[in-house]
Amino acid sequence: MILATTTSTYDTGLLDALIPPFSTRTGVNVKVIAVGSGQALAMAARGEADLVLTHAPEAEARFMERGHGLLRRRMMYNDFVLVGPPTDPAGVRRSSDVRKALASIQRSGSTFASRADESGTHMMEQKLWYSTGLEPPSGSSYLETGQGMAATLRVASQKRAYTLTDRGTFLAQKHVLDLEILVEGDPALQNIYHLIVVNPENGPRVNVDGAKSLARYLLGEKVLRQVGEFGRDRYGQPLFIPDAELYSEP
Numbered sequence: 001m002i003l004a005t006t007t008s009t010y011d012t013g014l015l016d017a018l019i020p021p022f023s024t025r026t027g028v029n030v031k032v033i034a035v036g037s038g039q040a041l042a043m044a045a046r047g048e049a050d051l052v053l054t055h056a057p058e059a060e061a062r063f064m065e066r067g068h069g070l071l072r073r074r075m076m077y078n079d080f081v082l083v084g085p086p087t088d089p090a091g092v093r094r095s096s097d098v099r100k101a102l103a104s105i106q107r108s109g110s111t112f113a114s115r116a117d118e119s120g121t122h123m124m125e126q127k128l129w130y131s132t133g134l135e136p137p138s139g140s141s142y143l144e145t146g147q148g149m150a151a152t153l154r155v156a157s158q159k160r161a162y163t164l165t166d167r168g169t170f171l172a173q174k175h176v177l178d179l180e181i182l183v184e185g186d187p188a189l190q191n192i193y194h195l196i197v198v199n200p201e202n203g204p205r206v207n208v209d210g211a212k213s214l215a216r217y218l219l220g221e222k223v224l225r226q227v228g229e230f231g232r233d234r235y236g237q238p239l240f241i242p243d244a245e246l247y248s249e250p
Contacts (some may be wrong), residue, residue, distance in 0.1 A: 001210035002031050003108075004041075006120060007148035009193070010034035012168040012239050014230055022217050028210055031167050034148070037118025039159035044068060044196070047203015050194040051211040053167075053218075054102070056120035060194055069196040073219060073245040077192045078227065080124060082183035083170055084110075084162035098186045099132045109159035115152045116144035120191075125164045126137055128188065151179055166191050168239035171231065193240070195219065212249075219247040 004077070009015050010032065019030050033049065036055035043049045045068045053075065054060060064072055082092065082101055091106040092101035096099045105112055114136065115122040120244035136142055143161060145152045149169040156163040157177040170181065194213050200206040217223060224242035 001028060001052040001214065002033060002048070003051045003053065003214065004033050004035065004043045004049060006037050006055055006063065006193075007034045008055070008121070008166045008169045009053060011148065012152045012172045012231070014168075014227070014240065017075075017226060017230060018218065021170075022088045022214060025219055026213065028213065030214065036115065036117045036122065036148070038118030038120075039124070041068075041196075044198045047198070047206050048122050050198055050207040051099050051214050051228040052198065053193060054120055054196070055191050055193045057194070059123060060112050060196060061103065063196065066201055068202055071215075071249065072196045073215065073247060075188060075193050075219060075244050076224075077153060077196050078167050078240050078243050079184065080121065080164055080189040080191050081170060081181045082162060082164055083166050083179045084182050085160040085178065086180050087160075088180075088182055090162065093182045093248060095145070095183050096185060098128060098183050098189055101183045102128060102200065103132045105162050106132075106134055108142055111141050111143060111159055112137055113143040113145060113152055113159060113161040113163040114157040115149065116146050117148075119149075121149060121164060121166060124189075126190070130163070131188075138185040151177065171235045171237075171239060190244075216247045217245045 037054035041063050044052045090105040090110040092104050095101045145155050157179050195212045200208040227240050227242045
């Protein structure tokens with residue numbers, strides 16, 4: 001079966017910890033495809049994925065409204081952070097308001113690196129830009145990478161640019177980056193992950209029974225305890241906080 005998910009769950013190594021025990025226990029081979037949330041949902045709508053784990057609540061709601069998903073359940077959350085060069089040319093360090101920080105970045109003419117890939121992170125970035133009353137920067141000060149989060153962080157580090165990232169991927173990649181967390185803690189930066197079982201009417205290859213089985217496993221108490229501890233030994237803090245809804249059939 002196919003699990004379409006975000007690059008953040010893949011790049012942090014979380015799925016490497018969670019999926020193999022399920023396959024060993026059930027004999028079900030799970031192929032993980034890590035793309036942006038928008039791409040994962042598009043795959044599922046075409047019947048090319050069985051289960052989706054994404055962090056784009058508004059796009060997920062539209063997916064469900066169109067009948068593409070059988071059920072959607074919250075699994076966990078972490079948060080987005082605004083990172084940038086240690087010199088902080090826009091002067092946003094320790095700001096508690098990410099919108100004001102983005103406005104300062106634009107006014108200062110500082111460089112911003114965007115995933116520009118319709119991922120959940122990109123959707124959040126766009127939402128935050130427009131909530132400032134401003135459009136994103138243009139021209140050479142706005143780098144559109146079209147790549148995943150880890151690759152975009154490396155571009156930002158090389159170009160001494162700011163970028164928006166989920167905390168987990170940043171912590172996992174921090175050792176190779178010349179970037180610091182400059183803005184964090186704004187309630188607008190909460191990053192919620194949902195599991196969606198794909199509607200088998202989307203295509204004949206959809207393995208709905210396998211998707212339900214994996215969803216039940218991922219929302220189980222044992223796995224959620226693993227999620228709550230994942231990353232603590234290496235980074236001093238968990239990369240994700242379990243906050244799951246009980247699995248139940250509609």
